[in-house]
Amino acid sequence: MFIAYLFLKRQWMVFTIDFAILLSCLLGISDPEPVPVHKKRLRFRGFNQAEILAEKLGECLDIPVRTQVLVRTEDTKPQKTLDVHKRIANLQKGFAVTRPVEGRRILLVDDIYTTGATLEACGNVLKRAGAEKICFVSLCIGTA
Numbered sequence: 001m002f003i004a005y006l007f008l009k010r011q012w013m014v015f016t017i018d019f020a021i022l023l024s025c026l027l028g029i030s031d032p033e034p035v036p037v038h039k040k041r042l043r044f045r046g047f048n049q050a051e052i053l054a055e056k057l058g059e060c061l062d063i064p065v066r067t068q069v070l071v072r073t074e075d076t077k078p079q080k081t082l083d084v085h086k087r088i089a090n091l092q093k094g095f096a097v098t099r100p101v102e103g104r105r106i107l108l109v110d111d112i113y114t115t116g117a118t119l120e121a122c123g124n125v126l127k128r129a130g131a132e133k134i135c136f137v138s139l140c141i142g143t144a
Helices: 015-029 039-045 051-063 084-090 117-128
Strands: 003-008 010-017 031-034 071-074 095-096 105-113 132-143
Touching: 031 051, 051 105, 051 132, 071 117, 095 117, 105 117, 117 132
Parallel strands: 031 105, 105 132
Antiparallel strands: 003 010, 003 132, 071 095
16 A cells, blocks of 8 residues: 655655545646656665656656656665754755756655654755655655
């Protein structure tokens, strides 16, 4: 089951994927964007699971998925091995925006939501680059 996370007025709101699709339409989401993995990890693994999920979601929403807008700039430690504070510190400079996002409404797609550190780091980078609105969708919830 997909779970959608929307940060609105300093509160997290959780929805199932059906509601996320409706919400995406209502908010005019223009860009599903998968959370990137570092190129080294991509070579090792052979795929980015968030990109696969984003492609499926893009098909459901009938919107093309934009990849390479958000890139992983550092090969950070795997988040699963870190506590919440180390997760946040681990990702401080982990992402960068490579293409214009000014005024865009982006739906970030990730495979697992644990502490929110990855989505927070991605969202901050996109917001600083001028994204108008950022929503988050995750396949599942984990525990730290």
